[in-house]
Amino acid sequence: MIRLEKRPQPSRAWSWATPLLAVALTLLAGGLMFAALGKDPVAALRTIFLDPLFDPQFAAYSRPQLLVKAGPLILIAVGLSLGFRAGVWNIGAEGQYIVGALCGAGAGLALYPLEAWWIFPMMVLAGAAGGFLWAMIPAILRIRFNTNEILVSLLLVYVAENLLASMAVGRLRNPEGGGFPGSRNLAQWSSSANPELIPGTGMHWGVAAAFIAVILAYVLLQRHLMGFHIRLAGQAPRAARFAGVRPAVLVAFCLGVSGALAGLAGIFEVTGPSGQISIDFNVGYGFTAIIVAFLGRLHPVGILFAGLLLALTYIGGELASFMLNIPAAAIQAFQGMLLFFLLAVDVLTNYRIRRGRTVTP
């Protein structure tokens, strides 16, 4: 009989091996699903994982796109991971991403058509501030009234979406757009544009910010007292209180940082790849980043790889979808499997499998 036995210490080896095992299981189950849909599973998996990187037709374009897609995911996920480690659950990064983009874009558009070097940096700061303030709503409510930040931050996403729609058809609408919804194109106004830093690499300021965030988060967690408090609060809340961790500060810090980073992702996206505020500007980065954070074991470097991997499944998934005629829903299910298997095999980190006699209850 097989049974699970709790490990005295979570296994370090398994905590690194489970993501790989989860990917392997996803490949297997995904392959079976594609086969069940009547598609060649090998071709499907090859199109998803290898074609964006190596296919002579697509790779030159797809490789830089990996960074474009992974940039906001990594930036948001790094922020979320701090809170998740400390037991502060910001589920509303999508809303902070939207509000960051709105604040940054609004700050810039107020000055249109002025040309000045400081406009873009100012917009970036406004974007970070927007995300920060939006995240402060659940933070303050939790600190003052002990409300559940999961619910508050999540529900604020829907508020943000309605704010976005109203801005796209109202205050931020392009006055020269013939009454159609959507703001001016920020990528085409040189003072607000966030172009590729080196042409053909996909590397824009948002991607650079993501890499910087990874490094700073790593330093914070390893070398800084705040990082120690975050880890302690997650692992041993009681001990944390004795060690002088002030929960209010921790909540405000974690929500604030993750909100500001989500806001940054929003402003870099709206000034670069996306180009404008539109009704459907947000495409789910804030939610996908939650998967990225867990897939990366809440570790900055892990998140870097997880972000790139998920970006690969998006870009490869698109290729598979139109080249092999695989339904978009199947691609989404495939991505969902990744999180599912990760959580499922996670049990191996904290438990070990033992074969032994059946214990009769």
Add this chain to the structure above:
Amino acid sequence: MLRRTLLGAAASALALATGAMAQDSDKTKVGFVYVGPIGDGGWTYEHDKARQAVEAEFGDTVETVYQESVPEGADAERVMTQMALSGADLIFSTSFGFMDPTMNVAAKFPDVKFEHATGYKTADNVSNYSARFYEGRAVQGLIAGEMTETNKIGYIASFPIPEVIRGINAAWLAAKKVNPDVEFNIVWAYTWFDPAKEADAAKALIEQGADVILQHTDSTAPQAAAAEAGNVITFGQASDMSEYAPKPRVSSIIDNWAPYYIDRVRAVQEGTWESQSVWQGIGEGMVGIGEISDAVPEDVRADALDLKERLASGETHPFTGPINRQDGTPWLAEGETADDETLLGMDFFVEGLTGEIPN
């Protein structure tokens, strides 16, 4: 079937795959970029039906590919670029939000032709096309105005953009003409497709006394809410929604893109494709009026069909003066008809409508 065999070969060897692609290049490759899932039963569903019509029409001489549920913005740009890289000759991008991405990709691929739906930008290799749905709205307005007993008509609007405002105005003018006592109650849902929200909106309107519901959102939820309430009629949107006929759904506006798509694919094959900007209505067949059901009295049906004929022939324009704006200022003089430019950017209600356009 053929595509699957080709890709089977692609799986075994990359070189072979490239060979197969090259061999395939005498076919016209047509790409479709959809904003929703092909099974949405409305907007995207109708575009995909037209894609299938293209395949049926040209058989082995075309290959179509499509990508569903593409978010507007950077993702759309990537999808179109990848389609162009895969050798597409013609790409239909079927949502307003794909406009700037389409323009960007088109600039990078001058040899690929692009057709963008419901926008306003063009380039040497980008056309735009849209349908005069407001003609269909006029027919709905007439049926609504003649059939309502409470004189209250509920309207589920999506976003306050010209397309939607135009539809409300057209329906209102037609309803008012046949029933001077009619009132419109407009709810802004701020969504194109959200069954729960649409159902709530429909229920609220019915509770306020509406016995006709018009919708500019794509789900069948308002139809279901009307069926539940009983004596309420509705109209199918984007797609026929005939599963709710003969009542509550008494008619519908159907987007019929197939003739246009077939026409444009043929133009590419024959090398006669040129950039253009078209706005087609009932006359050209792009706007279809779904069957008017038995729940509609015979005289109302006759009036509706008569209006449809006059709209198709161009004899009647839904916006014919005298028409004032909501604030009472004159817009169209006696006998004057609206020009397309004003209609395309319409951001005002006409006189008699109550409520404000949210901003």
